């Protein structure tokens with residue numbers, strides 16, 4: 290039987306490509322995002338394998354209802370990918386911008402994570418995939434709330450992995466840490482290196498999800514950066 294996967298944040302970049310490649314693999318795919326026109330155009334492209342629900346993860350009560358309605362439309366859920374994220378947001382002040390990043394990347398994330406966890410507990414199995422970042426491994430002066438938000442979700446997923454082990458729940462938690470990947474998020478940003486193709490990053494991510502890995506580094510060369518960052522003393526990281 291086809292696997293049923295829901296992607297929170299499927300309207301562009303990594304999430305959109307993931308929807309495409311999962312349909313190619315004959316998964317039943319549910320996609321969400323704020324931009325309805327993008328969801329409608331994906332529906333036209335992907336046909337019967339694709340379901341969608343407009344959603345803003347910062348509207349907590351509505352987004353939980355929208356997730357449940359998407360699960361009902363699809364007749365179930367085996368995997369959820371928590372991909373929605375922002376690195377920046379136009380706002381009146383730095384504090385307001387930073388708050389918005391936390392609202393989406395942290396608060397939105399834990400709301401969806403909690404819903405999915407309860408659903409999978411009742412079901413007896415499931416798989417939660419969170420899209421973190423290599424940026425979770427160090428504080429970045431160019432994106433303080435972003436790197437901190439990604440550290441938060443990576444630590445959160447590790448805690449839940451322990452919880453699933455302790456409770457003997459058949460729920461897998463995969464932490465995906467992309468390096469730079471072509472998408473709207475990094476468009477126009479200068480000084481980036483090793484920018485991976487979206488198709489390649491997503492192909493590698495799907496392989497790791499199917500193997501139920503706890504950690505996934507995409508594209509693969511970013512594993513090296515992660516390894517170097519973990520070995521780098523704080524006095525050097527403090528001067529980056």
Ligand SMILES: NC(=O)c1ccc[n+]([C@@H]2O[C@H](COP(=O)([O-])OP(=O)(O)OC[C@H]3O[C@@H](n4cnc5c(N)ncnc54)[C@H](OP(=O)(O)O)[C@@H]3O)[C@@H](O)[C@H]2O)c1
Nearest residue numbers: 298300301302303322323324345346373374469470472474
């Ligand atoms: N590209 C990179 O280099 C890179 C590196 C490391 C990690 N990542 C992570 O990868 C994930 C995907 O990013 P991307 O690079 O593919 O960027 P993207 O093209 O900007 O995609 C971001 C996705 O998140 C959704 N989203 C944003 N705010 C939302 C909200 N309030 N409610 C619901 N959905 C929301 C967007 O949908 P709507 O705008 O339609 O709501 C879109 O589908 C993010 O978590 C990002 O942090 C990216």
